[in-house]
Amino acid sequence: MKKILLIGTGGTIASEETGDGLAPEIPASGLLSRLTGVERGIRVESAELLALDSTNITPEHWLMIAGCIKTNYAGYDGFVITHGTDTLAYTAAALSYLVKGSPKPIVLTGAQRPIGVDSTDSRENLRDALLCATSDMPGVSIVFDHKIILGTRAKKTRSKSFSAFESINYPDLGVIRDGAVLPFIRQECGAEPEFSDALDTKVALLKLIPGVKRDVLDFLFERNDAVVIESFGVGGLPETGGFFESVRAWKERGRIAVLTTQVENEGSDLTVYHVGNRLKRELGVLEAYDMTTEAVIAKLMWILAKTKKPTEVERLFYTPVGMDMFPR
Numbered sequence: 001m002k003k004i005l006l007i008g009t010g011g012t013i014a015s016e017e018t019g020d021g022l023a024p025e026i027p028a029s030g031l032l033s034r035l036t037g038v039e040r041g042i043r044v045e046s047a048e049l050l051a052l053d054s055t056n057i058t059p060e061h062w063l064m065i066a067g068c069i070k071t072n073y074a075g076y077d078g079f080v081i082t083h084g085t086d087t088l089a090y091t092a093a094a095l096s097y098l099v100k101g102s103p104k105p106i107v108l109t110g111a112q113r114p115i116g117v118d119s120t121d122s123r124e125n126l127r128d129a130l131l132c133a134t135s136d137m138p139g140v141s142i143v144f145d146h147k148i149i150l151g152t153r154a155k156k157t158r159s160k161s162f163s164a165f166e167s168i169n170y171p172d173l174g175v176i177r178d179g180a181v182l183p184f185i186r187q188e189c190g191a192e193p194e195f196s197d198a199l200d201t202k203v204a205l206l207k208l209i210p211g212v213k214r215d216v217l218d219f220l221f222e223r224n225d226a227v228v229i230e231s232f233g234v235g236g237l238p239e240t241g242g243f244f245e246s247v248r249a250w251k252e253r254g255r256i257a258v259l260t261t262q263v264e265n266e267g268s269d270l271t272v273y274h275v276g277n278r279l280k281r282e283l284g285v286l287e288a289y290d291m292t293t294e295a296v297i298a299k300l301m302w303i304l305a306k307t308k309k310p311t312e313v314e315r316l317f318y319t320p321v322g323m324d325m326f327p328r
């Protein structure tokens with residue numbers, strides 16, 4: 001019989017109406033007791049790790065979740081983490097780096113409606129996630145609305161519908177239909193996972209808007225080891241207003257700049273336009289290509305905890321982990 005550890009962290013799935021808005025109040029054991037029929041052939045134990053709306057989740061919590069998996073890794077066949085949907089994609093990306101190459105399934109799930117309401121998606125998502133955790137699908141994934149999505153590729157694209165998540169620039173790993181896991185793609189994994197226990201949280205994100213001022217960028221560079229710039233289209237920076245000079249100055253001081261795009265699908269290509277080409281050729285800016293912003297942020301935090309040496313950061317950034325980017 002497969003043994004699964006259910007790690008509760010909060011979110012809508014575990015929420016109840018407080019009179020002041022929904023708040024996570026139901027422990028992981030309480031989620032299990034509201035399920036019927038899933039435990040046939042599965043032994044599920046629960047760990048009450050956190051009870052947070054995922055808006056309150058920080059990288060410290062990512063480390064706590066990874067630590068809980070590490071402590072319990074030998075004792076279970078798979079792991080299910082219940083989590084709020086709002087930052088679920090960030091946590092999934094972070095776990096993909098912190099628990100790299102896991103041969104056992106690490107499945108994140110949540111819901112758009114609390115488990116206690118009639119029209120909930122909680123029970124189906126949790127049941128599917130437990131099923132996926134007993135399958136031979138290795139690595140970190142999100143199970144939601146019957147889809148299995150790679151941990152490094154997920155994005156919340158709908159704020160209300162049950163189909164809240166999409167896989168960006170990569171196909172779904174599989175589906176769960178009529179109580180069976182139908183795998184399309186199997187993640188690569190090692191014989192043992194590689195655990196990390198540190199993150200450098202001095203990583204910031206700037207979303208460009210037309211007319212943005214250079215001071216915003218300077219402000220972020222001053223306080224961080226890496227700044228991710230979500231630019232427009234295939235990527236570039238405004239050619240007036242001193243942006244190139246800012247990037248040059250901060251690069252010379254060893255800071256890391258990564259260009260990505262606000263466009264959800266198909267990724268960046270800095271070589272195409274004059275506004276992007278020089279950034280890469282002359283200034284050594286990194287580009288995210290087909291990675292999600294969530295994965296870029298988590299990967300930089302993970303890399304910068306290992307090294308601050310720009311050439312090493314670049315090498316690690318362009319080395320695919322958990323199929324987060326297509327090899328270049």
Ligand code: ASP
Binds near residue numbers: 112
């Ligand atoms: N605000 C909630 C959270 O992320 C939303 C959800 O779980 O769906 O915790």
